[in-house]
Amino acid sequence: MQGHSSRARRALAHLPDADPALAALALWCTHRDGDGPTCTRGDTVLYGPDFAALSLPEQVGLAGHHVLHVALRHGRRMGAMAARQGDAFTPDIYNIAADALVNEALLQAGHALPRPALRLTDLLRATLGPQAAGPDALAAWELDRLYLALLRDGAAAARAHADAQGTARDLSPDGTGDAMDSGAPDWQGRLAQALAAGRAAGRGLGLLAGRIGDAPAARTPWERLLRGLLARALTDTPRRSHARPARRWLAMDAHAHSAGGPAPVFEPGALRGGLRARIAVGLDTSGSIPDDVLARFGAELAGIAGRTGAETHLLAFDETVHLQRCLGPGDWSGGLPRLPARRGGGTAFGEMLAQADRLSPALIVVLTDLDGGFGALRPAAPVLWAVTALPAAPPPFGRVLELAG
Template structure:
């Protein structure tokens, strides 16, 4: 291991004995002296106070940042910022990342400087049932926790920030402005983690003992918003038609050149005519109660972005067993329009009427936000994308399923 941090040398050397998994992961990370103590997607910086701590705390604090890097928290924070735009709260995301990492380290019997923020504490603030550390770590990842904390704050709960202040919480993730939401190293780190955790499991100590109980592991992942944008963009893509009454410009040039040369006239080539009609999107919104408010908020924000970028005419069809309401959404302020006129919630689900009415609009694509638990009609003539909060138990009979899992 090449370590350029004098302050971290003793702690990193001790990791091989204390925690084989963390020691293996540390080999893939750059270690530098610097202030304040922080980590980004590739480097940990150690401040002057680090070397003054007892060795067990040094090991735990180094492990805290090693897991930040290994779990790809910095690029995942950038991806969430790309998703939420101006609504993004970096402090809340950092808090969510810290409590998961700290809970894992404490479960692995590492020491941490006190006071330390913990996942179990935040889950209690959210009103979640008390769980064993291993169960909570398996159930929660940083994105889900960040969104849950945001939903709690939107309901007027200020307990999260009060808790953070009481624990003297200070953000320690350094954003990487150059990468944005992309993380080309996610797949590599998935492999590093798998091998390191297996080594720790076989050694029977350290973080490796939790190998099967960590739900926050990174994975190569294309955010659902980016997938949705691609699907809609392809459906709205310009498909020019031939205009038989107008010659193509290149045919005119070739025909003139042939006449001047006295050679045979080339075969007629029609021009391509642009369809001047404004593209149209039909959006079916399942209001049966199966779609949670925070997911509806994210979907509305992405829908607004899609309409703004494409200039598409966007028709909303709110439905459960029947279509309750149809709206032509404004070119701007789509999310605000949905909040201003809340939709009825509850009831069963059927996709028959909503897809029939969507088809009548002759859209380029129909996007349906639903849990896919309903009655399906025959396949419609236009492409359908099912945006669903959770992977369905069985695939629908047609359409593309897009799992909004982040």
């Protein structure tokens, strides 16, 4: 492997004339020659012997393909999804979704790609149906949502379609799996500036400004917000206890005895510590929750205890609570090993919230689609509704937080 790519030199030199937006983004990528097929690894594009055999227009298009993988943070987002899903993660479907998005953008921008090329509109028609492949598909779909839709409704068809196009895996997970991507804000700015330059030049990717829905998101991951809520809920507020006097009272009492004065009025002392984070987690297993979403909830549930160190009480419910248990450290190996077997039925939050409130938790987290009745009880503990999609109307209490990806 060399310090800089000699194979890509001609294509990269041609980029400023062909596509000012891609040329600007390529400056922020590392370009090296590799021994295997051309692929993306983190912020590095590795150009294999297959790249050298292409025509110049195809080299420009393929270089743009991998530059967009980097700019759209596909490797980092792949790593975060793999961490969330655990053993359920399907890397080839994620790669197919990522390739379809970048190829669609490049073809709409007028670039050539090695044929046959996997593109978004064709993939959607082959998997989710013609209604999903409208003219605004590029603006409507982002990578994680496309991956989850393919996984749920068209994984086999997606593989068959990709195989027919001769698509090979060219992307691998990047990072530690933390949902927080510190580089996302920088790439947001670079992408916006690059598209503006391309739009001003009137050619290339800049013509699609505002029509690319798969942009890197600089959002705070929900796990970080959860940890913040836990920290506030468990703030070490002193509690008064008459079992021990306050230090100030001890000093005043000693002074009164030595001076022969009256004893001061007793002041109780403050008790600190002894509190361990305890959260109650309501897991919605009703019929409105598909199996893949339930598995996602299980992975998120594992992350709650694993990342906060909290004593976690699981309450699986539909219209009533059908499983309640305190989950220990051994439950988190590879995610939650066995999700509750009871499935189907409607959703009601009242009994679950009442049982959770009796545990006196610092926080109640409810993993749900919010499709159910809330009941009359408003718990004393703060409630966090963790949902896969924001509801049309907010619940009567608590904070709603959308699960990233």
